[in-house]
Amino acid sequence: MSILKKKSTLSAGFYSARALLISLGLCTASFxxxxxxxxxxxxxxxxxxxxxxxxxxxQTVYFNAWGGSETINAYIRWAxxxxxxxxxxxxxxxxxxxxxxxxxxxxxxxxxxxTSSGSVxxxxxxxxxxxxxxxxxxxxxxxxxxxPNYLLVDTENKPSTLYDxxxxxxxxxxxxxxxxxxxxxxxxxxxxxxxxxxxxxxxxQDNKGRFSYPAPPNFHGTSFIKQALIELIADKRLLSKAxxxxxxxxxxxxxxxxxxxxxxxxxxxxxxxxSSAGQMKKLLNNSExxxxxxxxxxxxxNAIANDELPESIKTYVHAKGTLGNTHFVAIPxxxxxxxxxxxxxxFLMSPAAQARKASPQIWGDPTVLAxxxxxxxxxxxxxxxxxxxxxxxxxxxGTVLLEPHASWVAALEQEWLSRYAK
Amino acid sequence: MRATNYKLILVSLCAGALFILPVMAGxxxxxxxxxxxxxxxxxxxxxxxxxxxxxxHPSSYSSIQATLSSALLATGAAFVISQWLCMQLxxxxxxxxxxxxxxxxxxxxxxxFGIGFAFLISPxxxxxxxxxxxxxxxxxxxxxxxxxxxxxxxLTLVLVLKEIPFFLLMSLAAMGSFDVAKTxxxxxxxxxxxxxxxxxxxxxxxxxxxxxxxxxxxSYSLSVVDLSIILGPTSPPTFAVLINQWYGDADTDxxxxxxxxxxxxxxxxxxxxxxxxxxxxxxxxxxxxxxxAGPVRYGVGYFAWGYRKIAKYTVIGLWASTLLTLAVLLxxxxxxxxxxxxxxxxxxxxxxxxxxxxxxxxxxxxxxxVGFCSATIAISLVIAILHWQSxxxxxxxxxxxxxxxxxxxxxxxxxxxxxxxxLFGIQVLLVGLGLDGKLASLVWAHLIFVLPYCYLTLAKVxxxxxxxxxxxxxxxxxxxxxxxxxxxxxxxxxPIAFSFAISxxxxxxxxxxxxxxxxxxxxxxxxxxxxxxxxxxxxxxxSFALWxxxxxxxxxxxxxxxPQWCFRRRKGL
Numbered sequence: 005m006s007i008l009k010k011k012s013t014l015s016a017g018f019y020s021a022r023a024l025l026i027s028l029g030l031c032t033a034s035f036x037x038x039x040x041x042x043x044x045x046x047x048x049x050x051x052x053x054x055x056x057x058x059x060x061x062x063q064t065v066y067f068n069a070w071g072g073s074e075t076i077n078a079y080i081r082w083a084x085x086x087x088x089x090x091x092x093x094x095x096x097x098x099x100x101x102x103x104x105x106x107x108x109x110x111x112x113x114x115x116x117x118x119t120s121s122g123s124v125x126x127x128x129x130x131x132x133x134x135x136x137x138x139x140x141x142x143x144x145x146x147x148x149x150x151x152p153n154y155l156l157v158d159t160e161n162k163p164s165t166l167y168d169x170x171x172x173x174x175x176x177x178x179x180x181x182x183x184x185x186x187x188x189x190x191x192x193x194x195x196x197x198x199x200x201x202x203x204x205x206x207x208x209q210d211n212k213g214r215f216s217y218p219a220p221p222n223f224h225g226t227s228f229i230k231q232a233l234i235e236l237i238a239d240k241r242l243l244s245k246a247x248x249x250x251x252x253x254x255x256x257x258x259x260x261x262x263x264x265x266x267x268x269x270x271x272x273x274x275x276x277x278x279s280s281a282g283q284m285k286k287l288l289n290n291s292e293x294x295x296x297x298x299x300x301x302x303x304x305x306n307a308i309a310n311d312e313l314p315e316s317i318k319t320y321v322h323a324k325g326t327l328g329n330t331h332f333v334a335i336p337x338x339x340x341x342x343x344x345x346x347x348x349x350x351f352l353m354s355p356a357a358q359a360r361k362a363s364p365q366i367w368g369d370p371t372v373l374a375x376x377x378x379x380x381x382x383x384x385x386x387x388x389x390x391x392x393x394x395x396x397x398x399x400x401x402g403t404v405l406l407e408p409h410a411s412w413v414a415a416l417e418q419e420w421l422s423r424y425a426k
Numbered sequence: 427m428r429a430t431n432y433k434l435i436l437v438s439l440c441a442g443a444l445f446i447l448p449v450m451a452g453x454x455x456x457x458x459x460x461x462x463x464x465x466x467x468x469x470x471x472x473x474x475x476x477x478x479x480x481x482x483h484p485s486s487y488s489s490i491q492a493t494l495s496s497a498l499l500a501t502g503a504a505f506v507i508s509q510w511l512c513m514q515l516x517x518x519x520x521x522x523x524x525x526x527x528x529x530x531x532x533x534x535x536x537x538x539f540g541i542g543f544a545f546l547i548s549p550x551x552x553x554x555x556x557x558x559x560x561x562x563x564x565x566x567x568x569x570x571x572x573x574x575x576x577x578x579x580x581l582t583l584v585l586v587l588k589e590i591p592f593f594l595l596m597s598l599a600a601m602g603s604f605d606v607a608k609t610x611x612x613x614x615x616x617x618x619x620x621x622x623x624x625x626x627x628x629x630x631x632x633x634x635x636x637x638x639x640x641x642x643x644x645s646y647s648l649s650v651v652d653l654s655i656i657l658g659p660t661s662p663p664t665f666a667v668l669i670n671q672w673y674g675d676a677d678t679d680x681x682x683x684x685x686x687x688x689x690x691x692x693x694x695x696x697x698x699x700x701x702x703x704x705x706x707x708x709x710x711x712x713x714x715x716x717x718x719a720g721p722v723r724y725g726v727g728y729f730a731w732g733y734r735k736i737a738k739y740t741v742i743g744l745w746a747s748t749l750l751t752l753a754v755l756l757x758x759x760x761x762x763x764x765x766x767x768x769x770x771x772x773x774x775x776x777x778x779x780x781x782x783x784x785x786x787x788x789x790x791x792x793x794x795x796v797g798f799c800s801a802t803i804a805i806s807l808v809i810a811i812l813h814w815q816s817x818x819x820x821x822x823x824x825x826x827x828x829x830x831x832x833x834x835x836x837x838x839x840x841x842x843x844x845x846x847x848x849l850f851g852i853q854v855l856l857v858g859l860g861l862d863g864k865l866a867s868l869v870w871a872h873l874i875f876v877l878p879y880c881y882l883t884l885a886k887v888x889x890x891x892x893x894x895x896x897x898x899x900x901x902x903x904x905x906x907x908x909x910x911x912x913x914x915x916x917x918x919x920x921p922i923a924f925s926f927a928i929s930x931x932x933x934x935x936x937x938x939x940x941x942x943x944x945x946x947x948x949x950x951x952x953x954x955x956x957x958x959x960x961x962x963x964x965x966x967x968x969s970f971a972l973w974x975x976x977x978x979x980x981x982x983x984x985x986x987x988x989p990q991w992c993f994r995r996r997k998g999l
Binding site: 066068070071072073074075077078098099100101102103104105107108109111112113114115116117118123124131132133135136139140193212213214219221271272273275276277278279280281282283284285286287289290291292307310311312314414418421422423424425426 | 464465466467483484485487488549550566567569571574575576655659660661662671673674675676677678681762763765766773781785850853854857858860862863941945946947949953954956957958959960961962963964966
């Protein structure tokens with residue numbers, strides 16, 4: 005209601021037809037949003053959700069999530085305390101090194117015929133692992149439509165909340181945060197940053213050994229390869245379709261030619277690669293490399309606040325855009341505490357939890373929520389967030405490129421391994 | 427007499443049921459998917475395709491190559507160096523000190539040592555920081571391929587540093603079974619040089635007891651995962667890491683590849699051990715003439731002897747690397763900001779100690795609980811087995827030696843079989859029985875790996891126990907239990923405590939078994955350390971590694987101090 009009122013009074017000051025049109029548009033938009041807000045409240049009060057809350061009480065949710073970042077672990081601990089207080093749901097983070105291991109465990113449980121009381125209640129996931137779980141029937145029934153806060157998610161402007169690396173989400177996983185590939189560079193050593201893959205090459209030529217990327221099949225490494233392919237491939241339309249085996253080597257030739265030139269100039273002459281983006285950050289901190297990459301636009305700011313990186317680190321993106329995607333939480337088919345997992349997933353999408361997560365001092369992970377769908381106060385909590393000292397504004401972040409069709413990953417990784425990890 | 431023998435067979439059967447059957451089931455559970463059978467992902471056609479796929483995978487060959495070279499080099503170097511150290515330093519003035527302190531080095535887990543060692547020697551590590559920019563002239567770290575090098579040299583180095591203490595300890599135990607000093611004396615009076623006497627008389631007698639540790643180290647080096655992740659090559663990684671990656675790949679078809687790889691690794695280990703055994707036989711054949719030739723004036727032994735100083739420095743180097751590792755972990759854990767080339771952190775903070783302090787209770791408790799349980803059960807089982815063995819050995823020599831030999835191999839088997847080659851199968855088995863994620867299963871899984879080391883560290887001393895004390899006690903007390911508890915146990919308390927501490931350390935260092943069996947229900951200090959080591963924050967991973975570093979040390983120091991305190995008035999013990 006409040007949204008509607010404010011927007012109408014605002015528009016009252018304008019008399020031109022255009023303004024009237026805009027205000028009309030706004031009114032309709034805010035009406036639908038008001039409707040969304042109403043539905044959210046309705047869902048909140050609905051007997052079904054109340055029943056979920058009731059059965060969730062006292063449950064213990066084993067949340068399997070990558071545990072390599074203390075920042076993120078601390079945030080998860082905070083969220084766990086909140087749901088403990090508010091809903092009497094206990095959440096325990098199982099710190100994993102690789103989501104694939106969770107898929108393995110679920111597979112083992114499935115082969116053993118354990119269709120209930122599995123060991124995983126909620127898993128932090130996206131991309132290939134999600135596809136794999138979906139294809140192998142390792143996910144619980146669609147659930148996000150039951151979550152009141154799901155209605156606040158910006159599914160309209162953030163297509164990756166509906167298509168996870170081109171795989172249809174189908175309400176099987178709840179969006180948790182947005183990611184966009186950004187590069188970090190050290191202004192203490194570099195005067196300017198590259199604009200694209202070609203200028204990256206010339207920068208590395210002038211600073212031999214001061215750039216690297218994690219070795220695929222590491223997520224960040226494969227993403228870098230995909231980014232390079234998007235920039236270098238002659239016909240970008242091919243990427244939205246499945247890989248055609250016969251044409252693969254021809255269409256990817258520019259990528260390999262580029263990497264052949266880049267690798268000898270890289271850190272350790274391309275004979276060794278960092279194992280993860282985490283290790284890259286350490287290398288950047290120690291000036292072993294001058295350029296690193298991340299999927300969190302606030303990563304640099306957060307790390308500077310944390311003394312993990314020096315203040316000379318700044319963020320940049322390539323001029324024609326960088327890859328973007330969403331990360332999610334999913335409930336496995338045999339989860340023991342399904343209700344508890346739903347309550348926690350719903351909490352993770354709540355405006356309060358999302359605003360805290362977006363703060364560069366806490367984690368700096370961009371929100372999945374639509375600002376227009378929030379109340380004034382909720383929106384305020386997001387706009388009040390300080391822009392980290394090394395963070396780009398939304399405009400500066402530029403175009404978000406969509407992930408190539410899922411089949412490209414395996415083909416690219418295979419080819420990369422046979423060329424550079426023999 | 428018969429009864430004792432029967433008991434021994436019964437114990438063997440129980441051990442078999444408890445440890446060998448599950449290992450076998452685990453192997454089977456890995457071999458089936460290796461042959462293309464894993465119904466949960468829709469693979470039900472038996473074929474050799476997964477095996478062929480391993481060979482077709484671009485990374486396999488160089489990965490296996492790096493694994494082979496690092497494992498063989500590490501095992502060989504550690505073995506030779508440890509024997510050389512024994513030869514040079516035996517009965518030197520530092521010998522008793524080495525004997526007393528070797529356990530401390532052994533108790534430090536590979537993982538914590540590896541993490542700390544990387545902090546030390548990487549191009550932006552502490553050593554380079556101390557040298558920069560003053561001596562080295564580097565303002566930014568040099569682009570040198572030291573850690574994660576494609577030849578796995580840094581991994582090899584750490585393995586060598588960590589396995590030397592193990593071989594030393596095993597050699598010490600082996601030396602206990604005959605009088606080395608007298609042997610050397612007699613040899614000297616017959617005109618043998620010290621080096622030659624050592625090689626021909628001492629080493630040859632020690633070797634049969636070092637065979638198993640040698641095999642165990644080789645198998646371990648071929649299949650170690652956690653250490654390789656941190657120090658090993660990355661593109662491609664070592665074979666065990668590659669297998670683990672396949673198991674963890676998003677594409678479920680890779681599970682078949684992982685299982686096939688794990689089975690191939692087992693074959694590789696078996697073939698290598700077989701080759702070494704054959705080599706051993708060949709050497710002993712060839713060397714027979716040399717061994718029986720009597721003293722040779724300028725032989726190999728003559729030149730091998732006389733490097734006491736260098737040997738001493740080697741031991742000091744071993745200690746220095748451990749202490750420096752500890753120091754650098756300590757520094758990182760209290761650093762807030764520490765950039766290259768500063769020799770010390772520029773900002774200090776106790777935040778990470780507080781952080782780890784808040785998070786530690788649970789993993790620390792789990793680690794200690796599982797460690798204590800598995801070590802206690804292991805030590806009890808081993809004492810029971812050894813006591814029976816010592817009793818039956820006195821009564822029926824021939825018959826029992828066969829069954830105890832069998833028992834030995836049963837106990838040692840898990841030490842020789844690479845963990846990755848059966849843990850996947852064990853996971854499926856436990857899940858099938860609904861036993862995964864239970865404390866008991868975790869303790870049991872640790873026990874499989876703790877028991878052999880427990881036996882290995884205790885058997886020699888225990889079996890050498892002069893049984894006449896026991897017989898005397900029997901005559902005086904008329905009670906088996908009294909004699910056992912009041913005479914034998916106190917007399918053996920020291921080695922038992924020592925063995926307990928080593929068992930505890932082995933349990934603490936278990937990564938893969940915890941990962942596969944605990945089902946995420948039990949975080950240990952080791953799983954947390956590995957998880958954090960993959961991240962970006964050196965400070966928190968240092969403070970966790972530190973805990974992994976000194977928890978076993980703490981238990982070790984306590985375990986060795988307790989007997990001393992208990993028997994402070996009974997010097998004779």
